[in-house]
Amino acid sequence: MKLINLADTAQALVSNGKGILAADETVPTLTKRFDAHKIESTPDSRRTYREMFFTTPGIGEFISGVILQDETIHQKSSQRVAMADVLSQQGILPGIKVDNGAKPLAGSSEEKITEGLDGLRERLKEYYKLGARFAKWRAVITVSDLLPSINCIHVNANALARYAALCQEQDIVPIIEPEVLMDGSHTIERCEEITSAVLHAVFNALFDQKIYFEGMLLKPNMIISGKECLKQASIEEVAAATLRVLRRFVPPAVPGMVFLSGGQDHLSATGHLNAINQSEGPKPWKLSFSYGRALQDEALKAWNGKDENLKIGQQAFFHRAKCDNAAALGRYVKAMENESAKI
Numbered sequence: 001m002k003l004i005n006l007a008d009t010a011q012a013l014v015s016n017g018k019g020i021l022a023a024d025e026t027v028p029t030l031t032k033r034f035d036a037h038k039i040e041s042t043p044d045s046r047r048t049y050r051e052m053f054f055t056t057p058g059i060g061e062f063i064s065g066v067i068l069q070d071e072t073i074h075q076k077s078s079q080r081v082a083m084a085d086v087l088s089q090q091g092i093l094p095g096i097k098v099d100n101g102a103k104p105l106a107g108s109s110e111e112k113i114t115e116g117l118d119g120l121r122e123r124l125k126e127y128y129k130l131g132a133r134f135a136k137w138r139a140v141i142t143v144s145d146l147l148p149s150i151n152c153i154h155v156n157a158n159a160l161a162r163y164a165a166l167c168q169e170q171d172i173v174p175i176i177e178p179e180v181l182m183d184g185s186h187t188i189e190r191c192e193e194i195t196s197a198v199l200h201a202v203f204n205a206l207f208d209q210k211i212y213f214e215g216m217l218l219k220p221n222m223i224i225s226g227k228e229c230l231k232q233a234s235i236e237e238v239a240a241a242t243l244r245v246l247r248r249f250v251p252p253a254v255p256g257m258v259f260l261s262g263g264q265d266h267l268s269a270t271g272h273l274n275a276i277n278q279s280e281g282p283k284p285w286k287l288s289f290s291y292g293r294a295l296q297d298e299a300l301k302a303w304n305g306k307d308e309n310l311k312i313g314q315q316a317f318f319h320r321a322k323c324d325n326a327a328a329l330g331r332y333v334k335a336m337e338n339e340s341a342k343i
């Protein structure tokens with residue numbers, strides 16, 4: 001394990017307001033997204049879609065890393081270049097999703113445990129050879145009046161720590177994603193209570209398993225009202241609650257947090273990140289983004305599966321990434337939305 005390399009990689013991923021593009025939807029998930037636009041999902045159409053993002057001119061100014069999934073890291077671009085190399089040519093670090101998805105948790109009818117630890121050491125070795133320098137593992141926590149169970153929190157925290165230890169052993173920076181879902185009618189206070197318990201359990205497990213905090217990143221949810229909650233918290237309330245929780249539970253040794261968007265629309269995801277970064281008070285880590293839907297949705301709509309739209313898809317992506325980069329520096333203003341992307 002090379003501690004300096006891990007720390008350098010983790011810091012590079014959150015430097016200068018840069019953030020991560022999560023382009024690691026599994027084939028069934030991306031197919032669902034394509035279906036909504038009546039785009040056929042084939043290995044070729046998925047490759048074209050991903051390549052549109054990765055080859056956007058100048059995108060390395062705003063994007064430090066891209067999370068790939070297994071199909072994409074084994075694909076070559078239309079120019080016959082390995083996808084990881086396409087990213088490296090843009091100065092972007094390739095990353096890889098290594099969990100095998102959230103499966104029903106035995107003993108609980110509504111909760112999930114993320115699987116994928118068996119054989120992970122060998123898969124990490126292969127991914128490293130293919131160019132991956134960081135990885136992602138996502139745990140999902142469902143919120144209701146009665147959930148999550150203590151058991152669900154603990155088994156997921158333990159799996160996240162086991163994954164992180166294996167990554168660091170293989171010189172791969174682990175991104176640790178314990179996602180408290182926005183689905184449901186819970187209040188922002190309930191989100192704060194549950195996220196606090198989850199982060200407490202996750203950092204206990206990381207400590208027990210001797211994770212090198214300087215060489216990891218956390219991918220948390222923001223503290224936000226449930227999607228169906230009648231009272232939606234303001235941007236300022238989200239920023240204050242998110243910082244309160246992170247200050248209580250995330251050690252300053254962790255170089256950065258890269259938030260997930262979790263179903264927020266792109267403008268909310270940008271606005272919240274900006275408000276978090278503009279808030280007063282101690283922020284001993286970089287606070288940036290690792291968005292999937294919030295970075296991709298507008299580009300997917302613009303592309304719509306047609307080669308002649310690739311350029312406007314790239315413009316949409318460039319614009320969003322530029323706004324999110326500004327938000328990660330606390331410099332976003334709404335007027336930026338009216339600028340057109342010059343690429």
Ligand code: 13P
Binds near residue numbers: 290294
């Ligand atoms: P969203 O930003 O769409 O939530 O995706 C981020 C991600 O990587 C979820 O695992």
